[in-house]
Each structure stands twice: as structure tokens, then as C-alpha cells.
Amino acid sequence: MSKTLLALKPFRPDQLTQLATQYPTLTVITPETLKPSDVDTINILYGYRQGTKRHSDLLNQLLASDSSQLQWIQSLSAGVDSLPFEALAAKHILVTTASGTHENSIAQNVLGYLLYFERGLQQAIQAQAQRHYGIDTTKVSNLDDKTILIFGTGHVGQKIAQIAAAFGMHVLGVSHSGRPKAGFETIATDQDYQPLLAKADYLVNIMPLTAETTHFFDKAFFDQLTTQPLFVNVGRGPSVDETALISALDKVQIKAAALDVFETEPLPLESPLWNYPNVLITPHTSGYVAHFKKAFFKIFEPNLAQFMKDGTLIRNQVDLSRRY
Amino acid sequence: MSKTLLALKPFRPDQLTQLATQYPTLTVITPETLKPSDVDTINILYGYRQGTKRHSDLLNQLLASDSSQLQWIQSLSAGVDSLPFEALAAKHILVTTASGTHENSIAQNVLGYLLYFERGLQQAIQAQAQRHYGIDTTKVSNLDDKTILIFGTGHVGQKIAQIAAAFGMHVLGVSHSGRPKAGFETIATDQDYQPLLAKADYLVNIMPLTAETTHFFDKAFFDQLTTQPLFVNVGRGPSVDETALISALDKVQIKAAALDVFETEPLPLESPLWNYPNVLITPHTSGYVAHFKKAFFKIFEPNLAQFMKDGTLIRNQVDLSRRY
Numbered sequence: 001m002s003k004t005l006l007a008l009k010p011f012r013p014d015q016l017t018q019l020a021t022q023y024p025t026l027t028v029i030t031p032e033t034l035k036p037s038d039v040d041t042i043n044i045l046y047g048y049r050q051g052t053k054r055h056s057d058l059l060n061q062l063l064a065s066d067s068s069q070l071q072w073i074q075s076l077s078a079g080v081d082s083l084p085f086e087a088l089a090a091k092h093i094l095v096t097t098a099s100g101t102h103e104n105s106i107a108q109n110v111l112g113y114l115l116y117f118e119r120g121l122q123q124a125i126q127a128q129a130q131r132h133y134g135i136d137t138t139k140v141s142n143l144d145d146k147t148i149l150i151f152g153t154g155h156v157g158q159k160i161a162q163i164a165a166a167f168g169m170h171v172l173g174v175s176h177s178g179r180p181k182a183g184f185e186t187i188a189t190d191q192d193y194q195p196l197l198a199k200a201d202y203l204v205n206i207m208p209l210t211a212e213t214t215h216f217f218d219k220a221f222f223d224q225l226t227t228q229p230l231f232v233n234v235g236r237g238p239s240v241d242e243t244a245l246i247s248a249l250d251k252v253q254i255k256a257a258a259l260d261v262f263e264t265e266p267l268p269l270e271s272p273l274w275n276y277p278n279v280l281i282t283p284h285t286s287g288y289v290a291h292f293k294k295a296f297f298k299i300f301e302p303n304l305a306q307f308m309k310d311g312t313l314i315r316n317q318v319d320l321s322r323r324y
Numbered sequence: 325m326s327k328t329l330l331a332l333k334p335f336r337p338d339q340l341t342q343l344a345t346q347y348p349t350l351t352v353i354t355p356e357t358l359k360p361s362d363v364d365t366i367n368i369l370y371g372y373r374q375g376t377k378r379h380s381d382l383l384n385q386l387l388a389s390d391s392s393q394l395q396w397i398q399s400l401s402a403g404v405d406s407l408p409f410e411a412l413a414a415k416h417i418l419v420t421t422a423s424g425t426h427e428n429s430i431a432q433n434v435l436g437y438l439l440y441f442e443r444g445l446q447q448a449i450q451a452q453a454q455r456h457y458g459i460d461t462t463k464v465s466n467l468d469d470k471t472i473l474i475f476g477t478g479h480v481g482q483k484i485a486q487i488a489a490a491f492g493m494h495v496l497g498v499s500h501s502g503r504p505k506a507g508f509e510t511i512a513t514d515q516d517y518q519p520l521l522a523k524a525d526y527l528v529n530i531m532p533l534t535a536e537t538t539h540f541f542d543k544a545f546f547d548q549l550t551t552q553p554l555f556v557n558v559g560r561g562p563s564v565d566e567t568a569l570i571s572a573l574d575k576v577q578i579k580a581a582a583l584d585v586f587e588t589e590p591l592p593l594e595s596p597l598w599n600y601p602n603v604l605i606t607p608h609t610s611g612y613v614a615h616f617k618k619a620f621f622k623i624f625e626p627n628l629a630q631f632m633k634d635g636t637l638i639r640n641q642v643d644l645s646r647r648y
Binding site: 104109112115121124131167168266274281282283288289 | 428429432435436437444445448451455457459461464466467468486490491591593598604605606609610613614
């Protein structure tokens with residue numbers, strides 16, 4: 001059956017060739033050539049980016065139209081938390097994430113943060129700026145035999161777990177269901193994880209943003225900590241109450257933090273976080289992939305093959321009621 | 325048979341208890357309590373540190389004495405390159421290294437360096453200092469599918485290889501013999517490694533310092549490079565001709581360097597290396613182990629058990645003719 005795809009994220013030339021060859025009944029259109037009369041022919045939105053007004057305006061227009069043929073939205077990101085979930089569910093529109101595209105990148109950033117703080121690189125960089133040859137080695141440590149507690153045990157959490165294990169770390173996890181996943185010694189639910197905190201040297205958030213995970217890391221959370229772990233957020237900014245985080249830094253409830261996401265992005269100029277010597281800020285780049293178009297297409301293409309056959313999908317589909 | 329050990333590196337109290345219990349015929353003496361009349365009773369030097377005058381003076385005294393009972397030197401470091409090898413060989417004195425103590429630390433530093441440069445952490449740290457939220461993501465890259473070429477395939481090289489593979493890297497090696505080792509796709513000899521250079525994104529030196537490896541990384545070496553790899557030295561400083569390295573940086577034959585060791589240590593104030601924005605300097609701390617005494621004893625103890633039985637050793641013994 002013939003389908004029309006709007007490429008909100010452009011394809012590479014070789015990808016267009018592959019699509020034309022493998023899917024002769026698929027028409028690829030682009031925002032630049034989109035005529036108002038074409039809008040209702042769109043079946044697939046490829047590369048939808050939540051938070052981009054041009055994209056959400058188009059989606060709202062499609063959802064408002066009775067003659068819209070929209071069937072499937074391929075999100076550009078691994079997390080989707082600000083979509084019109086109810087309207088999409090009511091119209092039985094499928095949503096897939098880019099989950100799997102970013103997992104290597106995010107896992108590598110997390111290990112980069114840990115090594116930066118633990119292996120004395122932060123100290124060395126500051127010493128180098130002063131032409132000083134020497135660091136306080138009593139503050140240098142190893143990752144092996146340390147314990148990492150990962151909040152979120154999906155694709156990315158599992159990739160972090162896998163690499164952490166290669167470094168000789170003990171890997172614990174927290175998820176909504178607490179279901180066992182490969183690479184974790186123990187997984188607790190988001191209700192009964194507290195006993196794991198006392199074992200953790202590193203806390204890493206990679207949970208999706210939902211009602212339950214909004215401000216999950218709040219004052220009550222930080223007040224439970226006794227081991228001064230390093231805190232890493234590569235999930236979503238609003239999962240952390242930044243006022244509580246700053247207070248945890250002031251009270252040394254955590255020894256340092258590496259933050260890639262923030263309650264407000266870009267991080268406002270007046271945020272106190274900029275100035276903490278034991279806070280490392282990366283500008284929402286942990287998931288950055290050098291060959292993104294290639295990696296993204298690799299996630300999308302098996303779903304397209306299935307979709308062209310029978311209108312179903314085989315991976316990365318969002319449960320619109322759970323919202324992830 | 326009763327033996328006397330001089331603890332140049334102090335034991336932990338629990339280690340002294342273990343030694344007293346397991347080896348009742350072993351006498352442990354310390355530099356503080358060492359009487360001139362005791363010197364010739366020493367059988368074992370524990371924790372000998374090359375380059376420490378107090379240690380080399382004592383060793384020279386022992387080597388000069390006809391009544392010395394010295395049988396075994398346990399070096400504090402994994403590399404031994406400035407020992408009186410010929411005199412030791414003439415007296416049949418055994419030498420063991422601390423190889424195995426530092427491998428996790430060094431491997432972790434190497435990965436820390438790669439992630440610092442590749443995952444945009446260097447950029448992010450500079451941006452943070454300016455309260456600037458943003459980095460040039462075209463310069464951010466991943467380690468997966470990259471190729472690491474490790475010069476030196478001993479314990480440390482193998483540990484680097486193992487962790488690099490966990491990140492999805494291709495792992496190539498160079499050693500004197502070219503003998504296959506676990507974790508390497510290919511190992512070339514130090515004579516025929518040149519074809520591997522064109523594949524390498526990262527070059528890591530962890531070779532022992534010998535006549536052959538002194539100034540191994542010289543102008544002719546860097547002139548062969550075509551792929552602008554990242555260069556890492558966690559081996560020995562004199563393996564690199566620093567004048568050639570600086571020229572390679574100026575000519576962008578390498579895109580960056582992470583250096584833990586130097587021709588002269590501490591690195592002199594006037595070295596141009598301090599100022600290169602794409603050079604990361606760590607002050608010979610890549611091998612630093614948080615619980616060194618524990619890790620060092622773990623390497624030593626199985627050898628002691630064997631030595632007390634029959635005067636032989638089971639691991640880490642230096643071939644005094646090869647000098648490593």
C-alpha cells in the first residue's frame with residue numbers, strides 16, 4: 001500500500017536511494033516542498049522533535065484535521081514526555097522513539113564523568129593551567145570495586161551497566177517494575193530502592209520523565225544519602241529538584257555532580273550550578289552521536305519494513321498510556 | 325629456612341600479622357630500626373623504588389659487600405629500567421616488579437583521556453567557566469567503532485585492550501615479539517607495525533623503557549602518521565622525543581595528546597607542553613592506586629610463599645638480560 005512520509009529530519013542521499021529501491025510505494029516529501037494540500041496525505045512523520053514549535057504546530061494541525069492520514073510518528077529523541085499523548089491514543093497513532101541511537105554516547109559520557117572526577121583529571125586540568133606538576137593523590141580513586149546505582153534500566157541504563165561491569169564495578173538498578181535486566185546484580189522498584197543507596201558510590205539518573213519521576217530527586221531523596229556519592233543526571237532535567245540538589249551540594253550529601261540536563265534549558269545564566277567547583281556541566285550533549293543520521297535510520301528502517309507490510313512496528317514503540 | 329626482609333615500603337598492621345602467622349621464620353625489619361650490622365642479613369628488599377637515592381645507595385652498598393645475603397628485590401613499580409642489571413645478574417639476585425598493581429588505574433586513566441577529548445568534556449569545562457551553555461558538537465565523537473593501537477601488550481596493555489573492547493573499539497597492538505595476546509585483533513612487532521598506523525584513531529604507549537624503546541616515538545615515527553590520531557603516553561617519558569612530539573602537535577600530525585610521563589619529571593616549568601590547549605598533562609599519576617599497600621601486597625605474597633619454600637618465584641620476575 002502506498003504511503004507518504006514527511007522527512008522532518010532530512011535523509012542522507014544514500015538513504016533516499018535505499019528507500020526508493022526497497023519501498024517503491026513510499027513517497028518521501030520534505031517540509032520545504034510541502035504543499036498545504038499534501039498535509040492530509042502524510043502517513044509518517046520522520047524525525048519529530050518535541051519542543052520544536054514548527055513540529056508541534058504541524059502535529060496539532062494533523063490531530064485537528066478529520067481527514068488526516070497520520071499513522072506513525074518517529075521521534076528524533078529517545079525520550080518523549082511532552083507529546084499530546086491522549087489525542088494520539090484516541091486516534092491510534094503509533095509513536096516510536098530513537099531509543100538505541102544514543103545509548104553508546106550517553107554511556108560513554110557517564111564513564112567520562114566518573115573518570116574525570118575519580119582519576120584526578122579535574123585536578124590535573126586545574127594544575128596544568130598553573131603549570132603545576134602535582135595533584136592531591138589522596139583524592140584519586142579507581143572505579144573497580146565501586147558500586148553504581150542506575151535509576152532507569154532501559155536501553156541506555158543497560159549499556160551503562162555493561163560498560164560499568166567491564167570496569168569491575170558492582171551494578172545495581174532501580175526501575176518502575178523492578179524486573180531483572182541483563183547486567184544488573186539487583187534491581188529494586190522506585191518504591192523500595194532505599195536500601196541500595198547506602199551501597200552506592202555513584203548515582204546515575206536515566207529514567208524517562210513521567211509524573212512519577214518529576215522531582216524524584218528531591219530534598220527527601222538527598223536527605224537519605226549517607227555515603228556522599230557522585231550524582232549524574234543524563235535523563236531529564238525536571239527529574240531533579242535543582243534547589244534540593246544545590247542544597248545537597250552545600251551539605252555535602254553528594255560529593256560532586258555531573259549534569260547534562262536541567263530544569264530549564266539552556267541552564268540560566270543566574271543558576272548557582274555554574275559556579276560549583278565540584279559540578280561538571282555538559283549542555284545536553286551526552287546523547288550526541290557523530291553519525292546521527294546513520295544511527296537514527298538504523299533504528300527506523302526495520303520498523304519501516306514491518307510497517308509497509310502490515311502497518312505494525314517491531315521495536316521502540318511508546319506505550320501511550322505509560323507515556324514511555 | 326629463616327629469612328630477613330627489609331620493608332622499604334611499610335606493611336599494614338594486618339599484613340604484618342599475616343606475615344608473622346604464616347611465615348614464622350621470616351624476620352621483618354624496617355629502615356628506621358636497621359642497624360649497620362643487620363645490613364648483610366637482608367635477604368629481601370620489599371618496596372624498592374628506582375630513582376630514590378636512599379634506596380639505590382643501600383642497594384649499591386649491598387652489591388659491593390661480599391657478605392651480602394641479598395636474594396630478591398621486590399620493586400615498587402611495574403617498570404624497572406634504571407637498575408644495575410649487570411651487577412644483579414652477576415650476583416643472581418632476583419627482581420620482581422609490581423606489575424598487576426597498577427593495571428586497572430592506568431587503563432582507567434587512558435579511557436578517561438579518550439572520553440575527555442572525544443565526548444566534548446574538554447569543551448564543556450571551558451564553556452562552563454564562561455557560563456556558556458553550548459559546545460561545538462561537530463567535534464564530539466564516540467569511541468565505538470574507533471581503532472586503538474596499543475604499543476605494549478603486557479598486563480597493562482591487555483587491561484586497556486579489554487576495556488577498549490567493552491566500548492566497542494577495535495584493538496590492535498604492537499610488541500617486541502608480536503606474539504598474540506588475549507583481547508587484540510592483531511599484534512605487530514615493533515619492526516613491522518607501520519601498516520597499522522593508518523587504521524588508528526588512538527595511539528597509546530605503555531611499553532617498558534629499554535634501549536629499543538628510548539625515543540621510539542621520534543620525528544620519523546610522527547612523520548608516518550596520516551590520520552591525526554590522539555596520542556597517549558602512560559609508559560615512560562623517554563620513549564617519546566618531546567621535541568618531535570611538539571613538532572607533531574604543531575604540524576597537526578596528531579590531533580591531541582594526553583601525557584602522564586615526560587622526558588624530565590617533574591615536567592620543567594619552561595616546557596612548551598604546558599600551554600598546548602590540545603595537550604592534557606597528568607603528573608605521573610595514571611598508575612595511582614587508592615589502596616596501594618593492599619594491591620602491592622597481593623602481588624608480592626604468592627611470590628613470598630614460593631620463595632620461603634624453595635627460593636624461587638612464580639610471577640613478575642624481571643629477565644635481567646632483557647631488562648623487563
